[in-house]
Amino acid sequence: xxxxxxxxxxxxxxxxxxxxxxxxxxxxxxxxxxxxxxxxxxxxxxxxxxxxxxxxxxxxxxxxxxxxxxxxxxxxxxxxxxxxxxxxxxxxxxxxxxxxxxxxxxxxxxxxxxxxxxxxxxxxxxxxxxxxxxxxxxxxxxxxxxxxxxxxxxxxxxxxxxxxxxxxxxxxxxxxxxxxxxxxxxxxxxxxxxxxxxxxxxxxxxxxxxxxxxxxxxxxxxxxxxxxxxxxxxxxxxxxxxxxxxxxxxxxxxxxxxxxxxxxxxxxxxxxxxxxxxxxxxxxxxxxxxxxxxxxxxxxxxxxxxxxxxxxxxxxxxxxxxxxxxxxxxxxxxxxxxxxxxxxxxxxxxxxxxxxxxxxxxxxxxxxxxxxxxxxxxxxxxxxxxxxxxxxxxxxxxxxxxxxxxxxxxxxxxxxxxxxxxxxxxxxxxxxxxxxxxxxxxxxxxxxxxxxxxxxxxxxxxxxxxxxxxxxxxxxxxxxxxxxxxxxxxxxxxxxxxxxxxxxxxxxxxxxxxxxxxxxxxxxxxxxxxxxxxxxxxxxxxxxxxxxxxxxxxxxxxxxxxxxxxxxxxxxxxxxxxxxxxxxxxxxxxxxxxxxxxxxxxxxxxxxxxxxxxxxxxxxxxxxxxxxxxxxxxxxxxxxxxxxxxxxxxxxxxxxxxxxxxxxxxxxxxxxxxxxxxxxxxxxxxxxxxxxxxxxxxxxxxxxxxxxxxxxxxxxxxxxxxxxxxxxxxxxxxxxxxxxxxxxxxxxxxxxxxxxxxxxxxxxxxxxxxxxxxxxxxxxxxxxxxxxxxxxxxxxxxxxxxxxxxxxxxxxxxxxxxxxxxxxxxxxxxxxxxxxxxxxxxxxxxxxxxxxxxxxxxxxxxxxxxxxxxxxxxxxxxxxxxx
RNA sequence: GGGCGGUUAGCUCAGUCUGGUUAGAGCACUUGAUUUACAUUCAAGGGGUCGUUGGUUCAAUUCCAGCACCGCCCACCA
Numbered sequence: 001x002x003x004x005x006x007x008x009x010x011x012x013x014x015x016x017x018x019x020x021x022x023x024x025x026x027x028x029x030x031x032x033x034x035x036x037x038x039x040x041x042x043x044x045x046x047x048x049x050x051x052x053x054x055x056x057x058x059x060x061x062x063x064x065x066x067x068x069x070x071x072x073x074x075x076x077x078x079x080x081x082x083x084x085x086x087x088x089x090x091x092x093x094x095x096x097x098x099x100x101x102x103x104x105x106x107x108x109x110x111x112x113x114x115x116x117x118x119x120x121x122x123x124x125x126x127x128x129x130x131x132x133x134x135x136x137x138x139x140x141x142x143x144x145x146x147x148x149x150x151x152x153x154x155x156x157x158x159x160x161x162x163x164x165x166x167x168x169x170x171x172x173x174x175x176x177x178x179x180x181x182x183x184x185x186x187x188x189x190x191x192x193x194x195x196x197x198x199x200x201x202x203x204x205x206x207x208x209x210x211x212x213x214x215x216x217x218x219x220x221x222x223x224x225x226x227x228x229x230x231x232x233x234x235x236x237x238x239x240x241x242x243x244x245x246x247x248x249x250x251x252x253x254x255x256x257x258x259x260x261x262x263x264x265x266x267x268x269x270x271x272x273x274x275x276x277x278x279x280x281x282x283x284x285x286x287x288x289x290x291x292x293x294x295x296x297x298x299x300x301x302x303x304x305x306x307x308x309x310x311x312x313x314x315x316x317x318x319x320x321x322x323x324x325x326x327x328x329x330x331x332x333x334x335x336x337x338x339x340x341x342x343x344x345x346x347x348x349x350x351x352x353x354x355x356x357x358x359x360x361x362x363x364x365x366x367x368x369x370x371x372x373x374x375x376x377x378x379x380x381x382x383x384x385x386x387x388x389x390x391x392x393x394x395x396x397x398x399x400x401x402x403x404x405x406x407x408x409x410x411x412x413x414x415x416x417x418x419x420x421x422x423x424x425x426x427x428x429x430x431x432x433x434x435x436x437x438x439x440x441x442x443x444x445x446x447x448x449x450x451x452x453x454x455x456x457x458x459x460x461x462x463x464x465x466x467x468x469x470x471x472x473x474x475x476x477x478x479x480x481x482x483x484x485x486x487x488x489x490x491x492x493x494x495x496x497x498x499x500x501x502x503x504x505x506x507x508x509x510x511x512x513x514x515x516x517x518x519x520x521x522x523x524x525x526x527x528x529x530x531x532x533x534x535x536x537x538x539x540x541x542x543x544x545x546x547x548x549x550x551x552x553x554x555x556x557x558x559x560x561x562x563x564x565x566x567x568x569x570x571x572x573x574x575x576x577x578x579x580x581x582x583x584x585x586x587x588x589x590x591x592x593x594x595x596x597x598x599x600x601x602x603x604x605x606x607x608x609x610x611x612x613x614x615x616x617x618x619x620x621x622x623x624x625x626x627x628x629x630x631x632x633x634x635x636x637x638x639x640x641x642x643x644x645x646x647x648x649x650x651x652x653x654x655x656x657x658x659x660x661x662x663x664x665x666x667x668x669x670x671x672x673x674x675x676x677x678x679x680x681x682x683x684x685x686x687x688x689x690x691x692x693x694x695x696x697x698x699x700x701x702x703x704x705x706x707x708x709x710x711x712x713x714x715x716x717x718x719x720x721x722x723x724x725x726x727x728x729x730x731x732x733x734x735x736x737x738x739x740x741x742x743x744x745x746x747x748x749x750x751x752x753x754x755x756x757x758x759x760x761x762x763x764x765x766x767x768x769x770x771x772x773x774x775x776x777x778x779x780x781x782x783x784x785x786x787x788x789x790x791x792x793x794x795x796x797x798x799x800x801x802x803x804x805x806x807x808x809x810x811x812x813x814x815x816x817x818x819x820x821x822x823x824x825x826x827x828x829x830x831x832x833x834x835x836x837x838x839x840x841x842x843x844x845x846x847x848x849x850x851x852x853x854x855x856x857x858x859x860x861x862x863x864x865x866x867x868x869x870x871x872x873x874x875x876x877x878x879x880x881x882x883x
Numbered sequence: 884g885g886g887c888g889g890u891u892a893g894c895u896c897a898g899u900c901u902g903g904u905u906a907g908a909g910c911a912c913u914u915g916a917u918u919u920a921c922a923u924u925c926a927a928g929g930g931g932u933c934g935u936u937g938g939u940u941c942a943a944u945u946c947c948a949g950c951a952c953c954g955c956c957c958a959c960c961a
Contacts, residue, residue, distance in 0.1 A: 006921065174959095192958085199961085218961060231961095268960050275961095282959045342958080355959090387887065391956070394886070398957090494956080529895090531954075551923095562909090566888085567954085569895065577909065580923045591920035645897075645908075657925080664919095738927090745927040751916055 004593065004701070008586035010552025013697045018132050018553075026710055027070075027137040029077035031483040038074035039487035040066055041467050041517075042138065043496065044146060046085035047120055048092050051130035053526040053534055054493060056544040057564060060557045061523055061640060062491045063136050067689035068635050069488075070137070071714040077484055079470050080131070080138035082124060084147040086459040087181055087348045090410040093119050109409055116410050120145075130545060135553050135692045137710065144470045146462040147412065154469035155412045155462050156436050158511060163434045167364045168404075170432065174281040175403050177356030178346035179302030179316070183407040184360050186458060187400060188498050190344035190353045197341055201270060201334035202327060204230060207246040207255055214242055214258065215334050217269025219341060220279070221327070222319040225252055225308045226295040229275040231286055234260035236271050250332055251323070252309050259290050278357040296357055300407075316354070361405040361414060361455070368506040369399045375505060375515050384521045384638045388497065395498055402503075404458045411456030421447020464503035467516035485512060489519040489638075497522070521638045524567035526560075531569060547575050554691035555579035561690065562644045581648060582694045585687065588656050589680060589698045595667040596677050601703075603678035606718040610726075615733075615773055617675050618726035620659040623650055624679050626727075628686055629717045635689075647687055655679060658734070662779050677702070682715045729769055733776050740781040754784035 021027065029037075040062050045055060062078060070076035093116050094104055104112045128143065144151060162168045176190040177183070200221045203213035214230055227249055232239035242258045249256050256275075263282065264273050277287025278296040287294055297308045302316045311319045327333040344353040373396045375381050376389060383389045405414060419429040419442035428444040432453070441448045462469070467490075471481035486508065492501060501520055508516030527533055528540040535541060547556045555578030563574060610618050627650040634643035659676070666672045681702055688695040688709050699709035706712060740757070749755060757777075759770060770777070770788050777783045 004920090007923080008921095216961080220961085263959090265960055273961050280959075280961075282961070285959090341960085391887070395957075498957095525955085563895080565896075571895095573910075574895080576923070580921095583921065583923050587921035587924090589920085594920070642897085649908085656921090660920085661925090741926060742928085745915070748915075751926070 004586070004590045006587065006590070008552070008583045008694060010554065010582065010693065011549070014133065014135075014548065014553045014693050017693050017696045018135060020708070021137065021710060022132060022140060024708075025141070026708060027078065027139050028141070029075050029139055029484075031480060032075045035073065035075040037484050037488075038066070038069040038076045039079065039484040040077070040489055040491070041079040041470060041487055042081060042136075043490075043492050043500070044081045044083040044144075044463065044466060045127045045131075046088050047082045047124040047127075047145070048085055048089050049082075049127040051127055051134070051544050053542060053544055053560070053568075053570060055127070055131075056134060056556060057523060057526055057560045057568065058491055058493065059131055059134055059136050060560055061521065061564070061638075063134070063557075063692070064561065064640055064689040065489060065491075065635070065638075067137050067692060067710060068714070070710070071685065071688070071712060073713065077142075078136070078138045079142055079144070079484075079487075080128065080136070080140060081142075081144035081146070081466075081470060082127065083459060083463055084120075084145065084411065086406055086408055086411040086456065087183065089116065089120070090408050091181070091348060093410075104409065112409055133545070133548055133553060135557065137692070142470075146459070146466070150472060150475055151462065151465075151469050152412055153436075153475065154465050154473055155457065156415045157474050158465060158507070159415055159457070159461075160434055160436050161511070162363060167367060168361060169364065170359065170361050172357060172359045173362070173403075174279075174284045174355045174357055175360055176344055176353040177300070177358065178349065178351055178353050179300065180349050180351040181346060181408065182300050184356075184358065184403055184405060185346060185353060186403050186460070189347045191347050191350075192342040192344055194340055195343045197339055197343070199269060199337040199339035200324060201337070202274070203332040203334055204247040204249065204256075204274070205332070206242075207248050210248065213332070214239070214247060214272050215270045216272045216274040217337075218274055219339060220320070221323050222304070222311075222316050223276045223279040223297070224249070224274055224323065225304070225311065226276045226278050226297040227256055227274045228254070228277060228287065228292040228295055229256050229259045229290065231259050231261045231264050231273045231275050232271060233264040233266045234262065236264075236266040238266075239272060250327065250330060251311070252307075254295075259286075259292075261286050261289065280355050284357065294357060298354065298356065300356075302354060360403050361457075363402040363404055363461075365399045365401055365506075368510055369396045371509040372396060372502065372505040375509065381505060381515050381517065382519050384519060388494065388520070388522045391494075392497055392502060396502060399502075402458075404461045405453075405455040406458055407455055409456065411459065412462055414453040414455050414457060416453040417450040418453070419445060419447055419449070420451050421445050421449045460499055460503060463500055464507040465511070467504055467508060468512050473512075481512070485516070486514050487517045489521060490517040491521045491523065493525065494522050519638070523564060526568045526570055529569055529571040531567075534570070542570060542572060547572075551575045551579040552582055552693070554582045554694050558582070558644060558691055561640045562648075563641065565641045578691075581652070582691060584652055584656060585684075585691070585694055585698065588651070588660060589684075589701065591660060592676050592680050593701060596673045597670075601674065601677060603674050603681065605675075605678040605682050606716065606721065608675070608678075608721065610721060610723055613671075613675070615726055615729055616659060616662045616776065617672070618723045619730040620655060620679055621675070621721050622723040622726050623654045624682065625717050625719070625722045628682070628715055629722075631686055632714070632717070640690075644690055647683075647690065651683055651687070655683070658730075658780070662776060664779065684709060685712055685715050688712075732766060732769060733773055736770070737777060737780040740777070740783065744781070751782065754782050757781075757783045757786045759786060759788045 042062065043058065049055070066076050066078040090104075093112075096119070097104060097107075097115070107115070124145070128140075131138070132140075159168065176185040176187065178185055197219050199217050199219055201215050201217050202221060202224060203215055206212045206214070216230055218224065230247060232242065234243075239258070243260050245258045246255050247258060248254075258272075259275070263286065264271070273283075275283045275286050275292065276295075277283045277292050278294045279298070284294075286292070295307055297304055298316060299305045304311045304314050304316065304319050306312050308314075308319070311322060314322060324333060324336070345351065346353055373393060376383075376392060383392065415435060417433040417435065417439055419425060419433065421429065421442055424445045424447060425442075426444050429442055429447075431444075433439055433443065433450065438452075439450060442450060465473075467487050468481050468485050471484055472478060473481050490501065490504075504516045508514060525533060528538075528542075530540075532538060532540060544556055551559075555575050558578035558581055559575040560568065560570075562577065563570070605621060605624070608621060610621070613621070627646050630646050631643045634640065634646065659679075663672050663676065681699070684695045684699050684702070688699075692710065696709045699712075736759075744751070744755065767788055774783070774786055774788075777786060
């Protein structure tokens, strides 16, 4: 007999097993020709990351699948690691510096990077430790970092391949510029948010006749200093007479032309657009078309430069106010209209991004997107839920080139050098030298004076290689990727589809010649009870580590997953369900262990012969296997909340509330011990992927001869033990018990008190069933002397007599089983009528029949149909009246 | 502007794909239980015209269309 405390002490158990699993390297996977691989790569959290609910959900989902597949006999590998997260990490260290009153420019590049690496060494594993607390069954020794040595090799190699193919180019374009981070951002990194702004109507006077003006509308008046034209639609009659005319740009006194361009929408604003080719992507395109001058009026920090004339040195928003005010005084401000529009914000620091002209590196996406679209179209890659397929395809079909250079220091430096050898240089020396290794001299002039490109690559330019770079690609030697690639499933959040999922699909096909994963599971967003995204700044975040401390890791996992059908609305109380269920598992096991003489008995549920078992035992085993089968199917289809619901219903609703109650007085029976013990052990296996800690602990308590639970096999469904008739019979008995309990409750009979009962049923079968199972009624409904009468056994029909003290009552069996019988009989009729209905309706839909048959027959059939339907309705009413 | 998702009990959600049993669960609520695995428990109960209007059908919470409200994503209307 084993003594256990009556509370599941999760803190102790969590710590014990997360250490045990890791210390014993139980999640290690390697190339194994005897097994099929099942590979998942973790979405690498940022090294700056601290576990939040989104991580907890994402990683629990992965862990469930990986543990499940491992138990199903796959060589299951969950590849862990972290992402260097360029801007985010640099920002953290810059904040540190600013506390010392410094900026990164007070340090050399090398010194700054040393600070970054020091930070990474100190704090970079924080999230890894936290994932271990969650129970993540990653192959930890394999953990990779997107800036470790081998990974850098992969990044360089990819850059060079793409460059050689002409898919990487450098050029001056309008990109999203964050004036705070002072770097370019990709389109995906600029988050658009609706802002209440203004539409300013400005007057630009004609050079020849300054009393006449063209009115242009803009949301960013400060950019007017960089205007080099005004554009109108060639079809716009209002402006026909102005085409080709010259205007004088206020403040800078530049002469600018009125040009005609199709892309101007006559309906918006005034129909005349100020053209600022250096500060707007549309205007940039127009500037190219009309060979306009590109005037950049802003410094990289968002302050106006010397080309802004008297406004030089003003911040862009300050300048906006100043310019508007001065225009007003010059009577060149027509009006200001309120105007809501989407404004891009830096996804890291939330500063308003500036469309800014600068020289950057780009990846040409069209050719890469093509096979990636095909792979999803043809179903080689599937999204779960499938509706995300459309989102993906829509984006891919409208994909734009990817700006990959960043003006920061933390990241993979662009493997490009420029020759600055003086004097001897040839024309060719102006070409960038793209090289996998650091070149020592210029290939054209032989000068050793080379300078590497200052910029680093977008973080995602390394992340998109994750599914194969983590396996050592492209280094020679141990080619783990041959075995583990392509991976099986990817688990991620919707907002990552464009950043990462799509790009991995492109990279996989381009560099490996194969898709990176077969399934993409997109999970919901974790929100607070009011539906707002959880975030530190809102202060509405619930810390998963706090939940682990207060409720246990299993509770956290279980509660998140059971709510994970769609977006999750989380409050602290939602975690009680997991805590309660873990505790239920604990206490039910405790009960069994207190009663099972030999906790090392070896029980194989599948070997029971159902002929030798009593009804409740047949039933509970049938319920177990039916549940097991459904849980397996749900897991395979990524329907984890459904799986948890099934488990909950089975273990709590069937096993604890009924079976364990039923056998309460029968523990002396070794057969009963074996069944309870067997069901428990197999349940622990089934639950383990969802709640690894409590199940592992209980598994150990139920006999450790087989080694840790996480390496056990998943129970095999025994179809022959799914006993349908046992399930039906138990349902009948359970309904009877419920009905009697109802009566007792209404009569306020003390639950401990036994009552006599006289049961009458119209069905001989039921009478026999009850007779054989009076023990069930006795135990569950506290029936004392019970007389059961079958049909024709007396005058009392369809009634139950309940004697309780001096209360004696005969009630119709309406609430008990006979009503069930009566209902069933009628329902059968209903079903039959419906079958007839279906057939008839189908016949009437058949055109041949309608053509051939005489009109009166058709009419008669139709009438019959109506009659049948009326009959069905009537029958339903009868059922209702039986209530 | 385009696209997607949602609307079912007081709250959070299943179910609807494949139309037809008595529309389910958890929480909350009401009543009762307590030496006997668990009050993180057990039993019983109340509570829903399934957003709205039409259509298809013998039959619609379920299929179709319109509408309303809520949410999300994408988009260069300056």
